[in-house]
Amino acid sequence: MTRTSSKAETSIDWEPQRQIIEAAQSGDLDALGTLYDAHINQVYRYALARLGNVQDAEDVVGEIFIKMLNGLPKYQWRKVPFAAWLMRISHNEVISFTRRNGRRSSDIELPEDLLDRGSINDPVENAERQLALEDLRKAVELLPEAQREVIILRFASGLSVADTAKALSKQENNVKVLQHKGMQRLQVLMSPKYPELVQKHP
Amino acid sequence: MSKTRIEQLLQECLDGYEAGLTPEECLSAYPGRRGELEPLLRQALSLRIAYITSPSDEFRYQAREQLMFAAGRDVRLALGREPAPSFTLQERTRFLNVAGATAQEALRDVAPPRLAFWVNARRRLLDTAANTAPAPARRLGGMLRYSLSAAIVAIAIGALAVSPLGGGMPNNSPDAQLAALEQEVSSIELRTQQGQPVTAAELGDLADKTSLITSTIDGQDLERAEKIGGLILRQQEVFAQQAATDELTLAVALQTLLEAQQQLGSGATAAPTVAAVAVIDTTDESTVADTTVPPTPTPTPDLALVQGEVRVVATTDDTYGLAWQQISTTHINFVMPESWRLLLDSGANGVLIQTSSFLALETDSEDPIIVLITQHGEAIAHVNQVALQLRGSGPDGATIPAETLAGLGEIGLGLHHFVLSISVTDIP
Numbered sequence: 001m002t003r004t005s006s007k008a009e010t011s012i013d014w015e016p017q018r019q020i021i022e023a024a025q026s027g028d029l030d031a032l033g034t035l036y037d038a039h040i041n042q043v044y045r046y047a048l049a050r051l052g053n054v055q056d057a058e059d060v061v062g063e064i065f066i067k068m069l070n071g072l073p074k075y076q077w078r079k080v081p082f083a084a085w086l087m088r089i090s091h092n093e094v095i096s097f098t099r100r101n102g103r104r105s106s107d108i109e110l111p112e113d114l115l116d117r118g119s120i121n122d123p124v125e126n127a128e129r130q131l132a133l134e135d136l137r138k139a140v141e142l143l144p145e146a147q148r149e150v151i152i153l154r155f156a157s158g159l160s161v162a163d164t165a166k167a168l169s170k171q172e173n174n175v176k177v178l179q180h181k182g183m184q185r186l187q188v189l190m191s192p193k194y195p196e197l198v199q200k201h202p
Numbered sequence: 203m204s205k206t207r208i209e210q211l212l213q214e215c216l217d218g219y220e221a222g223l224t225p226e227e228c229l230s231a232y233p234g235r236r237g238e239l240e241p242l243l244r245q246a247l248s249l250r251i252a253y254i255t256s257p258s259d260e261f262r263y264q265a266r267e268q269l270m271f272a273a274g275r276d277v278r279l280a281l282g283r284e285p286a287p288s289f290t291l292q293e294r295t296r297f298l299n300v301a302g303a304t305a306q307e308a309l310r311d312v313a314p315p316r317l318a319f320w321v322n323a324r325r326r327l328l329d330t331a332a333n334t335a336p337a338p339a340r341r342l343g344g345m346l347r348y349s350l351s352a353a354i355v356a357i358a359i360g361a362l363a364v365s366p367l368g369g370g371m372p373n374n375s376p377d378a379q380l381a382a383l384e385q386e387v388s389s390i391e392l393r394t395q396q397g398q399p400v401t402a403a404e405l406g407d408l409a410d411k412t413s414l415i416t417s418t419i420d421g422q423d424l425e426r427a428e429k430i431g432g433l434i435l436r437q438q439e440v441f442a443q444q445a446a447t448d449e450l451t452l453a454v455a456l457q458t459l460l461e462a463q464q465q466l467g468s469g470a471t472a473a474p475t476v477a478a479v480a481v482i483d484t485t486d487e488s489t490v491a492d493t494t495v496p497p498t499p500t501p502t503p504d505l506a507l508v509q510g511e512v513r514v515v516a517t518t519d520d521t522y523g524l525a526w527q528q529i530s531t532t533h534i535n536f537v538m539p540e541s542w543r544l545l546l547d548s549g550a551n552g553v554l555i556q557t558s559s560f561l562a563l564e565t566d567s568e569d570p571i572i573v574l575i576t577q578h579g580e581a582i583a584h585v586n587q588v589a590l591q592l593r594g595s596g597p598d599g600a601t602i603p604a605e606t607l608a609g610l611g612e613i614g615l616g617l618h619h620f621v622l623s624i625s626v627t628d629i630p
Contacts, residue, residue: 032273036266044257058261065269070523133252140249155246156253158220161213176209183245 018077025072032072036065039083042157043090049156050094052141060097064090084166087157091149091167132193139189147182150175211235212242219247274522274615379415380429386411387436394440402455408437409458416462427466434463507532512546512554512561522615531556534576537623539616541566565613572620579626583617592617597626 023031043064047057067089075085140151153164154175161179165172215228225243229236257265386408393400412434419426437459507513512531519526525540545562546554556576563572574581578595594600601621607614 027273029270029273032269033266036269040262040265041256045253045255048255049253058257058265061257061261062265062268065265066272069269069272133248136248136252140252151249152253155249158250161209180209183242186245186249187241 017082021072021075021077021082025075032069035068035082039086040065042083042159043086046087046090046152046157047094049137049140049152051098052137056097056101060090060093063097064093067093081163081166083157083159084163087153087159087163087167088169135193136186136190139186142189143182143185147178147185150178151182151186154179208235208238208242211239212246215239215243216246216250219243376415376418376426379418380426380433383408383411383415383430383433387433387440390440391436394443400440405437405441406455406458409455409462412437413458413462416465419466431463431466434459434466510556512544512556514544514554516540521619524616524619526619529561531561531576533627534574534579535623535625535627536574536620538563538620539566542616545571565616572617574624579624581621581624592621593624599624599626 020031020034024035040061044057044061047060047064048054051057051060064086068086071089075082140148143151149168150164153159153167154161159167161172161175164170165175168175170178211232215225215232218228218231219225225247228243229240232239256262390400390404390408412430416430416434419430438456441456441459507530509532512529515528515530517526517528517537519537526537527540527542528535528537529544543564544554545564546556559575559577561574561576563574565572572581572583572592575595579593579597579599580595581592583590583592590602590606592602601624604614604618607617610617
């Protein structure tokens with residue numbers, strides 16, 4: 001396995017991303033489409049994880065990308081990842097949506113490919129795993145707001161610690177602490193029913 | 203090892219997992235830290251898996267289309283293409299024909315002219331030139347009725363209202379200004395006699411200067427009035443000798459001269475204003491182009507509009523990133539950017555009054571000036587001295603293809619949404 005040190009992270013080639021963003025800012029619709037394609041899953045997963053409702057998530061995602069379009073001319077390229085800026089928009093939009101509409105019932109369904117990911121062929125085991133993951137999502141909902149936000153950005157949207165920090169306007173160390181506390185609390189919440197999630201291998 | 207270090211190892215494991223490694227391969231890279239790392243990795247992977255989901259293809263497509271539409275894709279695609287010169291010429295010719303037809307329809311009580319518009323106008327000009335007495339307002343109305351289309355009148359007056367009448371005119375005494383004007387007229391006459399080209403823009407500029415000087419002359423100052431009256435007639439003769447090119451610019455200049463002539467006849471010194479548009483009534487000959495009649499105030503209704511009233515309401519529409527306002531009359535509804543202006547005057551109670559059969563719209567740039575026939579929804583724009591029919595008449599009037607808006611720049615966006623928004627509600 002190749003280790004990716006923080007030093008390596010800082011040497012990421014931002015040029016392609018910068019070029020796409022600047023092209024989109026100048027009205028290049030192909031570039032705009034590229035940005036959309038690159039981030040739709042990220043934004044959708046975040047919205048769905050926060051709202052727990054497909055319909056609401058779809059409504060919010062549409063608004064998020066329109067906000068992105070409107071804000072694009074003001075976005076300033078300072079090697080701040082576009083994803084962090086976009087997720088900040090997403091964060092604000094989800095909060096705004098929740099204030100307007102309240103929180104509705106959760107109806108997240110696991111994707112079909114999830115069952116293939118773990119190479120589990122036993123239908124019973126698959127069903128148990130689905131239930132376990134559903135319980136995990138419910139446990140995430142029980143986390144304090146700050147921890148939940150970090151956990152969702154890190155694991156639902158797949159943002160790095162650095163990007164999560166920028167999206168939430170927090171220090172990276174603060175994000176790490178919130179993530180660690182969140183994961184500890186999840187272990188506590190899950191351990192009675194799913195001890196294997198916290199079991200240490202010898 | 204600190205918790206921060208564990209977090210870093212966890213991130214490296216997750217990166218490896220994303221790159222295709224199995225959890226076991228990830229963990230095997232850190233044998234000494236496996237006991238601490240494994241439960242974190244298991245939980246982190248569980249979290250990732252718990253949220254692995256993607257939007258449906260249908261939603262993904264719809265959201266993308268919504269984004270592209272908001273970015274003005276359709277219009278930008280259209281604007282990215284230059285129209286063929288032959289197409290521009292064809293549209294221009296078509297507009298001129300349509301403008302004439304529109305005028306005939308608006309003036310259906312009057313026998314339509316059989317001669318071509320410009321030939322007829324030229325003949326009337328010569329008639330006017332032969333008559334040394336200043337033309338009365340009635341004469342002007344009749345002339346307009348027979349020779350100029352309603353649309354062109356609106357464009358002319360609209361352009362007149364926004365044109366810098368004083369541009370380039372030095373602040374000298376009336377006599378000095380008259381002398382300078384006479385010199386310019388003589389120069390133009392000489393060039394015309396020698397067959398040298400005289401542009402419509404030059405004639406327009408000269409007409410503007412003439413109008414400005416006329417507005418400063420006291421009606422009782424017969425000597426100066428006679429002098430400038432003569433200069434007006436000399437300019438009209440020059441007009442009559444021009445080739446029938448750039449008719450619209452010439453029509454604007456012609457209208458300016460006729461207004462100046464009218465001022466001399468009435469003794470009025472006030473320059474024509476935007477209010478002139480509001481009081482043109484093509485259904486009543488006695489009020490045609492009568493700039494002295496103020497709009498009649500109409501009581502403001504609670505909700506329903508009455509004939510002649512124009513309602514302007516702000517909207518939440520933000521198409522193409524613009525702020526839009528809703529315009530309503532008894533016959534028509536449409537939206538236009540808030541930066542556009544209705545060339546209407548308001549009555550004493552602040553209600554906009556429409557006394558003509560059309561609305562003239564001024565965009566946020568110098569042109570186009572748009573004429574919207576409110577009775578049947580036909581819309582015509584004068585863009586860069588080229589006239590385009592934006593929308594046909596009737597509730598289902600054909601709208602101009604987006605391709606035709608090519609070359610107009612950002613104004614094309616405003617025109618596009620404006621045209622599509624036009625709704626004719628009640629054809630009388």
